[in-house]
Amino acid sequence: MTQASPPVLDLSACDKEAIRTPGSIQPHGFLLTLSHGLEVLQASASLAQWAGVAAEAAVGQPLAQVIGEHAHARLAPALSAPLSARPFYLGTTTLANGRHFDVLAHEWDGVLIAEFEPTGRAEPADFRQLYPLIGDFLLKVNEAASVQSLAHLATRHIREVTGFGRVIAYQFDGDGHGHVMAESRDPSYQSYLGQRFPESDIPAQARALYTLSRIRLIQDANYTPSPLVPAMNPATGNMNDLSFAALRSVSPVHLQYMRNMGTLASMSVSLVVRGKLWGLISCHNAEPRAVPFEKRTACEQLGQILALCIETREDASELQFRLEVRRIMVSMLGGLTKGADFVDNMSSVFPELLRFARAGGVAIVADDRVLTYGAAPSHAQIQDLVAWLGMRGHVEVFHSDRLPSIYPPAREMMAVASGLLAMPISRIHKHYLLWFRPEVIHTVEWAGDPRHKPAGPGDPVQLSPRTSFAAWRETIRGTSLPWHSGEIELTIEFRTALLGIALERAEQMAELAEELGRANKELEAFSYSVSHDLRAPLRHIVGFSDLLLESAGSEDSGKRERFLRNIKESARLAGKLVDDLLSFSQMGRAALRPVTIDMTDMVDACIDKLGLEAHGRNIAWEIGPLPEICADPTFLHLAMFNLLSNAVKFTAGRDPAVIRIYAEQTDQESIFHVADNGAGFNMEYVHKLFGVFQRLHRMEDFQGTGIGLANVRRIVERHHGRVWATSVQGEGATFSFAIPRQPDIQ
Missing domain, CATH: 3.30.565.10 (Histidine kinase-like ATPase, C-terminal domain)
Structure with a gap:
């Protein structure tokens, strides 16, 4: 089938779930909420199963009374030391009943939270496997030519360590959909490589929690939650915030989602780049599966290293892209100061304008005059488009890679103008520089039909996940290649430079035009001081651009970033001064239309x-x-x-x-x-x-x-x-x- 954009799943109520305060934990361990004096304030119901003590009987008792004197002596020094919000491994201890547990603790929500996960060994966890995993990954990082190759390497390593049947890595796109770019799986598992998971599969508050807590394990999707006793945190009077708890119970909707997917055990590792959730490594298993703390730690560390590698690769690619676009911009500016007619000057650099924005067509609009180059709409369509842009108010740059979805007349010209980058050159006049990108028809393969069937008339509204994950293909029309953030930012700088040239022309005309009256006198009074204020930042732009060109082959990325920051700050200052001054100078001569x-x-x-x-x-x-x-x-x-x-x-x-x-x-x-x-x-x-x-x-x-x-x-x-x-x-x-x-x- 064909449609403009993916439908939104009918799961908006998921955003209201209190996933940080579920009031319960997964039962493959037990949790104690402790005062700073190590008195038990809350206990999970699973305490009885693992320690032989009823949760109600444990509340109000000293920790030693609940877990035994030996275990208390082992844990008390670490629990009495300052703890952070992130769980800290206290080691392995043996309870009075002879069972061994790995213990994690953290301080959050006004209390100490201690989590006990059963283990078959009496000695502390062995972290030696962490080093070969990380070491092997680091050795192969330089061999990986792309982020996708790095992700493939990470999924293979994590699957080897954890034994999960399928491990996938996916990146979130601009709309929040997850695109599976790497996968390691047993042949018996369905492949999701190259498919997309709809944005609604992960509600907003879940994404926030993934950013905060970098790893999450669900051993068995069929588990019965173990409630905390009492339900309210004695320190706050509210439900306990278990954001950082490894045993935190998860949403029933997500558990049903897992069962619908044929997954009974899952683990996710967050990929956080520049403080934002860039993607996830998601592990699936058809049967319940435990992952010891030391293996989870190894996977979490590998995920953090992968995120750093992604950030480094993206930064290098971004810098190279911006340098190339800036070279083109500097070349264009050199050709725009030769003639007296601004529009003719612009048309003389049409080929460079196309390369600058990687566009299929470009147009210059100066009131009723329209000049085009390449694949562009008709002059009448461009004039209508400019009138529509004018009604939206003045912005530095307008951009869209889905123009027909917000400007319906663009459906008639989407073959050449599904994408638009528009730059107003004047606040007063209808002067625009427009770049057009053609339609790119593409097919997206979803992991299941992203359309959700809502309840019928009269049916009760129930929160439920989708049930199918069979591949579903959708053809997308009316979109172009997206505009790169560097193209948008450099277009703003280019606009600043053009406005500076236009201001210089306006000042020359002001000296010759007697009808400007007081406006001319005011401009003359401060022309020299203003000239310095405006031209100094523009000279900085040209000077640092030359330095960037000279350092193009240099390995010193810090120097190039410093040049870019200087250029950006100079451009912003010049742009604001030029915009305001040009607007002021035009006030005196533009005709009023009451x-x-x-x-x-x-x-x-x-x-x-x-x-x-x-x-x-x-x-x-x-x-x-x-x-x-x-x-x-x-x-x-x-x-x-x-x-x-x-x-x-x-x-x-x-x-x-x-x-x-x-x-x-x-x-x-x-x-x-x-x-x-x-x-x-x-x-x-x-x-x-x-x-x-x-x-x-x-x-x-x-x-x-x-x-x-x-x-x-x-x-x-x-x-x-x-x-x-x-x-x-x-x-x-x-x-x-x-x-x-x-x-x-x-």
């Missing part, structure tokens, strides 16, 4: 756009009734966004931050106010507030370029309005502007 504006909708749009800046903040937005006015929507949106952005920035130290937007009307004007409870400013300097590059606070306290409020004043005055501000320092500020109700806009 229409009737619903100010409530405009304010809502600005608040949505501020989502990233306000993320995690406690901000109370109080929006009063706002009238409709006649003004240029693009300009007024920028003015309102600058005022609201300032309010968010200067209330950073307030919890809650309160930002009020309200209006009043007279016969002549519509007056709007943006009030906040932030840092405020000293009214002695209010006359400097709306000037270019005027700051009333230190850069270290509140970052900014000092151009935003100058833009607000210019926009309002272009509408023959007025702007002002009042404040009590330390208590907040109110910024106000008035727009004539009968505009006379030229």
Whole structure:
């Protein structure tokens, strides 16, 4: 069958399961919750099976009374020493009934948690097998040419150590689906190599726990959970948090999932790269299987080494990719400064533009002018696409590898434009640089049909895993090759450089155009200081790029990373200055196009756009009734966004931050106010507030370029309005502007 994207399984309720506080453990051992004085606060019901003491009788007793004086003397010194959240192997001890146990302990949730796993030996675990396993793996690491080869090597080693029937390694893709890239198995086991497991197979809270606790074993999926007695942690009054407990009981849904898969024993080793869950090594066995602590430790160590190898390989590949893209970018920039016509300059480097983004087609849009190269949509389709991008608001770069799924008209052009990378060159004008990638039709093989059949009408809602793992193929349409993060970041830097070139052209034109009036005078007054501020970062970019080119063959990755960091910081600084200054310079000459504006909708749009800046903040937005006015929507949106952005920035130290937007009307004007409870400013300097590059606070306290409020004043005055501000320092500020109700806009 054919469809655009994998359906979502009907397992959303899994996200609500309290998997960290199951209230029970797996019964192949027993668990004691201890006070720091080594008194038993809780015991698992399995204590009776393994130690011959009822859990209820053990609660409140000294540890020695429960496990015997000999075992107590063996464990007490280690239990009295500081313990961390991760289980620590205390050794092997013999209880009063003569049974031997490996003991793990950790401190978590306000108590000590001791876990006892039975073993057939009286002596401590032998970790000598850890060294040949790790040593052999390290010897073969350099022979592996790819991450996939490393994963194959790891699955084979882990299967040899544990004896599991099948060991697979899979990586999570951008949508969270697991792609099986390596496998070692007994011939009697079904192969999953190359298949995908849907994202919904592992709920979000389970992924978080995999990141926190790197290894998990289930000896028998048919086990009966052993409850903790009493159920509540005496230290907290809540269910015990068993996040790090090796014996922690697992979700009944997952146990059913295992049985549906024909797996009665499983072990997983997390592959955590740069602090995020990159993938898993998953071990399956058709029969119950125990894995002693020393073997689990060996597998966990191998998983950590594999994760480090993956990170190193990915970093090297990423650096090489970025260096190549940067070489192309430097070459293009050299060709963009030769002619006077910006669009003609861009069209002269069309082949390099295609190579820069690994695209099939590229287009330059300058208002009504469209130039294309390679496989691109028609000019009319491109103009419609640019209009749609304009409605989404200004962003540094827009990218999608599934354009038809978010822009329905793209279905008519997905053969050449299933992927889009769009870069606005101006905040005011309809100037865009667009890259297109063609559709890549591909077939995905799932380990079972990822579509879940929900309960029928009237059926009770039950949480249940899927039951089939037979291979199911799906053909994906309307997608392109994904955009690399390096391509996106370097496109932002490229945009910064283009804006610098455009600003230089704008400054040259400003010197010749008398109609710019006060805008020209302002630009002339600060042109030399601004020139240094803007060009210095751009020179850094070119200089460090040259150094990168010279060090391309060097083994010193630290030096190259330092060059990249310098380039990135310089580009960001230059980009912000160039964006704000170019926007300011354009305010004086771009024609206004007044229409009737619903100010409530405009304010809502600005608040949505501020989502990233306000993320995690406690901000109370109080929006009063706002009238409709006649003004240029693009300009007024920028003015309102600058005022609201300032309010968010200067209330950073307030919890809650309160930002009020309200209006009043007279016969002549519509007056709007943006009030906040932030840092405020000293009214002695209010006359400097709306000037270019005027700051009333230190850069270290509140970052900014000092151009935003100058833009607000210019926009309002272009509408023959007025702007002002009042404040009590330390208590907040109110910024106000008035727009004539009968505009006379030229």
